[in-house]
Amino acid sequence: MGLLALVAVLAASVLAACATIPRSGPVTKGGSVSSHDDPFGPIDYHPLGPDAGETQEQILNGFIQAAVSPETSYQIAREFLSDSFRSQWNPDASVTVDRAALRSDPARVNSTQLKVAITPSAFIDQIGDYRAAGSQAPVTLNYSFVKQHGQWRISQAPNGIVIDSDQFQNVFSPHPLYFYSPDFHNLVPDLRWFPSSRSTIATRIGKALLAGPSPWLQDAVVTAFPKGTQLASGSVVVGGGVAQVALNAVAAGADTATVNRMAEQLTESLGATASSVELTIGGVTQNVSGATDALRDPAISSTPLLLKGGKFGFLSSKSIVPLSGIGDQLAALRPTAATVLGDGSAAAALAHGDVYAVSDGLAAPVRIDDRAGLVAPSIDSRGIVWSGVSDANAAFAVSAGDGATAALKASWPDARQLIAFAVSRDGTRLAALIGTTDGQSHLMVAGIVRDATGHPTRIGEPVDLGGLGLSSGLGLAWTDELSVAVLGVSPQGGTAIVTQQVGGPLSDPTAGPADGVAIAAGNPSTDVWVLGSGGDLETPAGNGWQTATTGVELLATQQGRGE
Template sequence: MLRASVIAMALVALVAGCAQIPRTSAVKEVGSISEQDSGLGQVDFLPSAPQNGATQEEILKGFIQAAVSPQSDYGVAREFLATGFRSKWNPDASVTVDTGSEREYSAEGTDKQLLTLTPEAFVDAGGSYRTAESSTDIQQQYSFVKQGGQWRISKAPNGVIIDSSRFPNVFEAHSLYFFSPDFNYLVPDQRWFPNAPASLQTRIVKELVAGPAKWLAGAYVTAFPQGSQLTSDSVTVTGGQADVDLNSTAGAVDASTVARMQLQLSQSLASVAGITDVRISIEGVPRQVSNDAASQVIQDPSVDTNALVERAGKFGLLSGSNVTEIPGISSMVEALKPRAVTLSADHRTAVVSGDGGNWLVDASADQPRHIDARPGVIAPTLDPAGYGWSATSSDPRDLVVLGPSGTVETLTAGWADARSLLAISMSRDGTRLAALVHTDEGTDIMVAGVVRSSSGKPTSISSPIDLGQVPGGTALSLTWLDELTVAALASTSHGDTSVDVQTIGGGSDVQPGPSKGASIGPVGAAPYYWVLTSDGSLQWPRGAGWQQRIDNVQLIGQQQGKP
C-alpha cells in the first residue's frame, strides 16, 4: 500500500526527468504449468496447438483454452483460426469470466457451433472489471471452414473466455492513477491486463492517457490534455527505465502539468516488474520535469491505529483502556447522544447522527449545525472539503449535502433498483461515494463518482457501478479500508455475521465475523477493520477467530484520515 510519504520519495527524482518508482512487494516468480490453478500468482500457461483431424467442437474447445495464454499476441490461439480471420480477431476487446464447468457446446447446421456459458464477471476493452449482474446464460456463435482438410474457425466474437480459477493467474490487476479535481489527491482506477510482459507497460500507458473509466469521468481528472497519444505503438524499457514518448499535443502544457503527467505515469507503472524509472519525452525530446506542482499530492490517506469510539460516555481515540478526547469536537459530539460519527482527517470536523437527526460539528464553532432533520436518517458521511452528506433509508436517491459555509444542496444518486438505503460512506479522497443499497434481490454494494467544481463543491453524482450483492442475511454497516477497498458487515441467516471485503474494480473476499456484530470501522493497521458487537465488545480478527480489544463501547466511528 503506497502512502503519502512514498509519493514524496518518488517525486525527488522528478527534477532530473525520471521518477524513481517505489515497490510495494517483491516481484512474483513465474510458476510452472502444474501450478496453474494453485493460487501461487501469475504463471505461463502453455496451450496445445490444433490437432489434425480434430472436430469442430474440439477445435472450439482448444481455441478457448489457448486464448487463456496472451503470449506472442495470443499466437497459439490464432492457429485455431482460418488464415483470413487470424488478424481480424481482437482478443483485447473483452474478457468473459465464467466457472468453466458449465459450458455447453452444440452444433448448428454443418459449419457452426454454439457455446452456452454462465458469466461471473466481465472485463471491457479498457481493462475495467465488473461483476455480472445476472446469472442468466449467454450464448456465442462460431463459424467454421475447412483449410487444408482441417477445421478452422472463420468467425468468432472478439475477446476471450476464461474460468474464474485461472483468471487471477493469467490477468494482473494494475491501478491507473489520476487526480481529484483539486489535484490534492492521487486516486486509483483498477484495471486488469493480460500477463504479457512484452506489452504490459504499453497497455497501461495507453489506457492511462485515454483517461479514467466512464463512471469516474468528472470525479477524476487527468493531467494529460485531450488528444495526447503515444508517438509509437510501444513503451520501451531499457535498464529498468520506461521511455514514454508522447505527441506534441501532450507537450503543449506548462511545466507543472508535465510534472503531474509524469507522476501519473510513475505511479501507474509502479506495479510492473522490471521498471524502476520513467522518462517522459515529447516527439523524441526528453522533458525536464519539476516537482514543485506535485510535491504535496496525497495518496491513500491512512487512519489512526487507535479506534475512534464512544466508551463510557466519552468520545475520542481509544488508547489502552482510556479514551483521548478530541479538542473542540468530543464535547459537542457527546452532547448529541451519538449513534454514528465520522471524523475528518484533521480532526477539526465531524458529522454525527444523534438526537434530532444528522449534524455537522466544527471545532471552530460554538454549536453544531443541522444537516438533515428528516425522519429515518442513516449515518452521515464527510468529505475532505468539509461537506457533510446525509440520506434517509426510505428516500435512497436524494442526498442532502451541507457545505462549510452553511449552504445546503440536494444531489440525486442513481442507485439502480433501490428500494431503500442502508449506509453511505465517502472515500477518504472525496472522489467516490459507496453505499449499501437494498433492492428486490438483496443488498448490493454500489459506488458512484462524486463530481465537483474546481473549488471542491459537489455538483453531481455519477452513474454508480454495482460491486455485487452482500452475502448473508442483512447488511448492517459499511466502511472504507483503503483507496480501493470497502468492507461490509452483514448478519447471516443463522444469527452469525460475515465481513465482505470488496475491491473496487476487482473481486471480494468474505470472512466470518464475530457473533452479535453490529457495526464496522477502520483501523490504520492490518487487518484494517474493527467490529463492534451489539453488547459493546470491540473486536478484531486474530488467526481463525475474533479477539476482544475492550468492552463497554457504545459506538465505533469512521475516520477519514489522520493529522
C-alpha cells in the same frame, strides 16, 4: 544429485507440465498461483496449436483453451481461425470469466456451426474494467467453421475471450491507473485488469492511462495529460526498472507543474512494472523535478475512535484519550453515529434522530437534516457533511455547515433501501450499501462531481459492484483507496465481513462477531473494528475476535483529510 538441485529439477518439471494446456481428459481444479508464489513474474501459458484432422469440436475446444495465452497477440489461438477471419477477431474486446467445469460440451447447430453455453461470473470490458456478472443465467456463444486446406478452422466467433476463473487470476493482473482529484490534492486509483504478458503490460497501462478514466469516474477526477496525448512510438519500453515513455507533441510546452504531474501519474500507474519513468514529449527529454504534493491513500489513525464513559476520543489501552477541538461537542451530542476528519477539525454526527455538522469553526453543532429515516452520515475530505435517508430514491443533503444545504440525488439501480454509505478518503467517490428489489444487499459506487470551489454539485452514474452474499447488510467502511469492507448478517447465522475491491472481485466472507452492529477501519487496511450490540469493541485475533474494550456507546468512522 544434491537435494537443492533435485528440488529445482522437480519444480521445473512441474512448471513445464503446467505450461501446456491439455485439450482432452477430465477437468480438474488446480491450486491458484499468485505473483508472490512466482518470483519470476506472471505465469506464461503455452497452449498447443491445432493438429491435423481434428474435428470441429476439437478445434473449438482447442481455440477456447488457447485463448488464455495473450503472447504475441494471441498467436496460438489465431491458428485455429480461418485465414480470412484471423485478423478480424479481436481478443481484447472483452473477457468473460466463468467456471470451465460448468461449460456445456459443444452442441451441433448445423453442419458448420457449433454452440457452447457458459455461466459467466465476471466480465472485463475493452478498457479493462471488471464487473461481476449480474445474473447466473447461461450465455450461448456461436461458432462457425469452414474447411481450409483440408482442415477445419473457425470462420466466425464472438470477439473477446472466455477464461476459467482459476486461470484468470494467473493470466490477468489488476493495475490501478492514477488520476487526480480536481484540486490535484489527491491521487485517485482507477483499477483495470490486463493480461500479464511481460512484453505488453507496460504499453497497455500507458495507453489506458492516456485514454483517461473509466466512464463512471470521468467527471469526478482529472488528468494532467492534454487531450490527444498518445505514445509517440506506440509502446512503453521497460529496461533496468526504468520505463521509457515517449509522448507525441500535444503536450509540448506544458509548464513544470503539469510535466511533474504527468510523470507522477505514469510512475504510480506503472509501479508494478517499473520503478521510475523517463519522459520525453515531442522528442524532448523532460526534466522531472520529482513527485507533487498529491496524497495517495490518505492516512488515518490506526486507533479506534469511540464514545465511551461520556468521553469522545481514541482508545488507549482501556482508557479514552479525548479528541481535541470538537471532542467535547461530540460528547455532549451523544451521537449514535459519527464520521470525523482525520485532523479532528470537523465531523458529521447522527444524534437524537437528526444529522449535525460539528466543526472547530462553529460555536455549536449545526443541524442540517431532520428527515425521518436518517442513516449514519458521512463527511468528505473537505469537511462537507453528507446525509441520507433509508429511502434509496431520496436525495442526499449535502452541507458545509454554513446553513446552506444542497440536494443531490443518486440513481442507484434496482434500489429499495439505502442501508449505509461513505465518501472515500480522497473525497472523489461515494460507496453505498443498497438493499435491492430482489432482496439482496449490493455494494455500489459513484463518482462525486464538484465545482471550482470544491462543493459537490452532482453524483455520477452509479456502478453496481454486485451482490455480497449476505442475508442483509449492516454497515460499511473504506479500508484503503480501493477497498470497502461490509458487515452483514451471514446466511449461516451470526455476522460476516466481505471486502469488495472497487473494480475487482469480492473477497471470501470471514466470520464476524456474533452480535456486530457497526464497522470501522484504520491504517493499515487490516485494522478493522466491529462494535457489538452490547457495547463490546471487537478486533481480529488470529481466526477469531478479541474484545478490546467494553461499555462503548459509539464506534466512529475516521475520514482522510484532503487538504
